[in-house]
Amino acid sequence: MADPARSAALAVLRAVSEDGAYANLALTAVLRERGLSGRDAALATELAAGSLRRQGTYDAVVAACAGRPLERIDAPVLAVLRLGAHQLLSTRVPPHAAVATSVDLAREVGGRKVTGFVNAVLRRVGEHDLDTWVGRLAPDPKRDRHGHAVLAHAHPRWVVDALAEALASTGRSAELDDLLAADNESPAVTLVARPGLVDPDELLGEAEAQGATRTPYSPLGVRLAQGDPGALAAVRSGRAGVQDEGSQLVALALADAPLEGTDARWLDLCAGPGGKAALLGAIAAQRGATVQAVEPQPHRADLVRRATAALPEGTVRTVVGDGREPDWPRGSFDRVLVDAPCTGLGALRRRPEARWRRVPEDLDGLVPLQQALLGSAIDSVRPGGVVAYVTCSPVLAETAAAVSAVLPERDDLELLDAGAVLPQVPDAAGPLPGTVQLWPHRHGTDAMFLALLRRR
Numbered sequence: 224m225a226d227p228a229r230s231a232a233l234a235v236l237r238a239v240s241e242d243g244a245y246a247n248l249a250l251t252a253v254l255r256e257r258g259l260s261g262r263d264a265a266l267a268t269e270l271a272a273g274s275l276r277r278q279g280t281y282d283a284v285v286a287a288c289a290g291r292p293l294e295r296i297d298a299p300v301l302a303v304l305r306l307g308a309h310q311l312l313s314t315r316v317p318p319h320a321a322v323a324t325s326v327d328l329a330r331e332v333g334g335r336k337v338t339g340f341v342n343a344v345l346r347r348v349g350e351h352d353l354d355t356w357v358g359r360l361a362p363d364p365k366r367d368r369h370g371h372a373v374l375a376h377a378h379p380r381w382v383v384d385a386l387a388e389a390l391a392s393t394g395r396s397a398e399l400d401d402l403l404a405a406d407n408e409s410p411a412v413t414l415v416a417r418p419g420l421v422d423p424d425e426l427l428g429e430a431e432a433q434g435a436t437r438t439p440y441s442p443l444g445v446r447l448a449q450g451d452p453g454a455l456a457a458v459r460s461g462r463a464g465v466q467d468e469g470s471q472l473v474a475l476a477l478a479d480a481p482l483e484g485t486d487a488r489w490l491d492l493c494a495g496p497g498g499k500a501a502l503l504g505a506i507a508a509q510r511g512a513t514v515q516a517v518e519p520q521p522h523r524a525d526l527v528r529r530a531t532a533a534l535p536e537g538t539v540r541t542v543v544g545d546g547r548e549p550d551w552p553r554g555s556f557d558r559v560l561v562d563a564p565c566t567g568l569g570a571l572r573r574r575p576e577a578r579w580r581r582v583p584e585d586l587d588g589l590v591p592l593q594q595a596l597l598g599s600a601i602d603s604v605r606p607g608g609v610v611a612y613v614t615c616s617p618v619l620a621e622t623a624a625a626v627s628a629v630l631p632e633r634d635d636l637e638l639l640d641a642g643a644v645l646p647q648v649p650d651a652a653g654p655l656p657g658t659v660q661l662w663p664h665r666h667g668t669d670a671m672f673l674a675l676l677r678r679r
Contacts, residue, residue: 225327229306233328237301239275239576246275246576260451269409271362273573276307276407279377281308284356288347289340293411299332300341312353322346323458346490366398376403388432389617392654396578398664405664406571406578412447413438413448414455415471417505420462420533429455429574435611440648440666441471443502461533466498467573468662469668473613474499476644477560478506480675483607490556492546492600495523497530499562504531504539515556516541547595554605561600563593565614565621569670572663586620593625601633604678611672617662622672623654639675 225233232251238244254264274281285304286293293301307325310316322345329341332426351359357375364371369383378386387399414430416423426445429437433455434448445463457463489507494500494516504514516531516539520523524543531539544550546561566581566589567574593614600610614621630636641659642651653660659673 224330226324227259228266229269229324229328230331231257231259231263231271232274233302233306233332235271236274236306237299239297240302246271246574269314270306270309272409272575273313274305275579275628276571277309277377278305278311278358278579279379280353280374281305281312281339281377283360283374284308284348285313285344286357287360288344291679293541297333297337300329300337303328303332303341304344307341308348311345311349312356317350322349322531337679340503367592369568372399372403376400376407378403378406378571378578379581382578382581385568385618389622389654389660392619392623393652393660398662401664402662405662408572408663410467410572410663411667412452412465413471414445414447414452414458414463414466415441415466415502416443416445416457416463417461417501417533418443419505419509421457426455426457426463429457438468438471440645440668441468441475443475444468444471456671457461461501461530464498464530465499467669469569469666469670469671470498470615471502471646472648472661472668473562473611473659473671473673474502474560475506476641476673476675477558477609477611478503480558480609480611480639480645480676480677481644482609484557486510486557486604487512488556489514489558490560490600490603492561492596492603493563494518494527494541494561495520497527499560500527500541501530501534503560503631503661508535508538512557512648513537514539515551517544517546519545520545547592548601549599551603551604553602554608556603557605559600559604559608559610560613561596562613562615563621563625565589565593565616566618567615569615569617569661569663569672573669586618590620590625593621594628597629601629601636601676601678606635606678608678610676610678612672612676614672615669617660617672619650619654621660622660622674626655626658626674626676635679637679638676639677641673641675644675645673 231253235249237250255661310321326338329337362370372383416426433450438444452458491500495518500516527541638657640657653658661668661671
């Protein structure tokens with residue numbers, strides 16, 4: 224019998240590579256179906272996520288050790304080899320255990336005929352450590368820095384190029400390796416205490432057994448060192464939620480941005496799955512304001528309703544609709560959030576498979592959508608009101624270029640200083656003056672971009 228944790232991790236890898244599943248959803252389903260918890264669940268999570276994050280590096284090593292292209296290796300066997308390579312090159316699992324447990328998995332997916340092949344390939348993989356393999360297989364960094372980073376940090380070439388360009392736009396070219404390395408680290412679980420429902424100190428006390436600490440920048444954030452957030456009563460009841468600190472900060476920035484006039488009606492134009500809508504709703508409820516949450520996909524609109532269920536009735540109204548085609552009069556809202564659909568390259572720590580699925584051509588559809596949504600948000604806010612344009616991506620086409628494309632067309636806009644609204648966050652200057660760019664390697668958050676625009 225194969226080890227339960229490794230068998231679960233393999234099931235996740237196969238669901239992602241063979242069925243196109245999302246890793247986080249597949250992992251949740253597999254752990255639940257197999258009844259894994261505690262150490263087994265933690266090990267399965269680490270093995271699956273780590274294997275997916277560094278898949279490009281492991282594929283290069285496996286191909287070199289197998290003596291054949293990856294296309295000639297059956298998909299289930301390749302998944303076993305990736306899992307074994309991760310244990311050999313990036314964990315403290317003893318080499319004999321990594322090889323033996325992988326052979327057991329190979330026997331289950333391919334029978335005895337593949338066990339010798341898996342055993343031989345992984346023994347060759349284990350002959351060198353990760354740094355040695357990178358030195359043997361990657362280009363010379365002095366001649367091709369980005370090509371070396373592709374294999375050393377397991378990012379596709381176009382992603383490396385795009386992230387390097389984003390760093391260069393703020394004078395941080397030297398930080399490329401630090402950023403790529405941060406993308407391969409397992410992120411801590413971060414909670415948000417929703418105002419009016421639970422106090423951050425109360426949440427901290429409830430999570431004390433899980434090694435909880437306060438987040439450095441969000442006044443509402445609590446970071447867990449271990450354990451299942453779903454075990455906390457505050458999370459189960461909806462008084463708190465799991466939310467990256469960067470997502471908390473951009474929502475707080477919109478809520479705190481200075482505006483002129485009334486402050487009663489707020490709009491979340493791309494609300495699914497509902498984390499920011501729930502935080503904005505909690506803040507709005509304390510101020511006597513309401514939030515309209517718009518989401519085009521019905522199943523994601525249901526997620527918004529569940530995320531906001533603990534708020535006072537009537538605080539958040541969730542509607543299914545396309546934010547580009549509003550059914551409300553122009554200038555109806557005081558504050559508008561447009562958390563635009565994007566490549567998600569700022570959240571590669573939490574979405575390990577995303578880097579291998581995204582392609583440069585995705586921008587061809589996303590950029591016009593982002594600009595259209597931003598235009599709709601501007602039309603929806605009243606004069607004196609504020610729009611927050613947010614992406615979970617630092618790619619310039621989705622950040623500076625999107626804002627720059629809209630500004631010249633409107634003579635009724637001013638770009639506010641978002642950094643002044645988040646003075647507690649250091650070294651966060653964005654690619655346009657006044658914008659904010661958060662970074663995993665600098666702030667420990669997703670790479671969130673924020674621009675605040677006030678309609679004159």
